Amino acid sequence: MEPTGHYWLNLAHLLKENNIKFVAVNPLHVKKSKELDDNSPTKNDVKDAKVIAQLVKDGRYAEPTIPQGVYAELRVAKKIRDLLTVDLQTVQGQIHNWLDRYFPEFLTVFKSWEGKAALQFLRLGALPHELIHFTDQYL
DSSP: OOOOTTHHHHHHHHHHHTTOOOOBOOHHHHHHHHHHHHSOOOOOHHHHHHHHHHHHHTTOOBOOOOOOTHHHHHHHHHHHHHHHHHHHHHHHHHHHHHHHHHOTTHHHHSSOTTSHHHHHHHHTOOOGGGGGGOOTTTO
């Protein structure tokens, strides 16, 4: 099988529970081999199955380790952490972009946009030209 996404895991668990040996081929190898066969990167199920069978026949596969118990939970937790880290970096980039466009002097006034005072200021949701209308009670 070609282990892409999470789709293969249910089948892998079922096969393992029934002591049926299975192997996995690297998705990158499938992609590269597919292009070699007919000089076309097109993707369809018949073509993929043929390429995967050829890779297995040639011994270009691995026997995947399916973690159980706490090890499986740790793997899932690490995957979720990695996804959240990417999401956080995206949001931070969007905030930097917004500050650079609409409030370029912000980081000369505040040391960091993540500081308490800076975050309180950002919660106002005001652009620089709108700040003149705020009274001391808002600031």
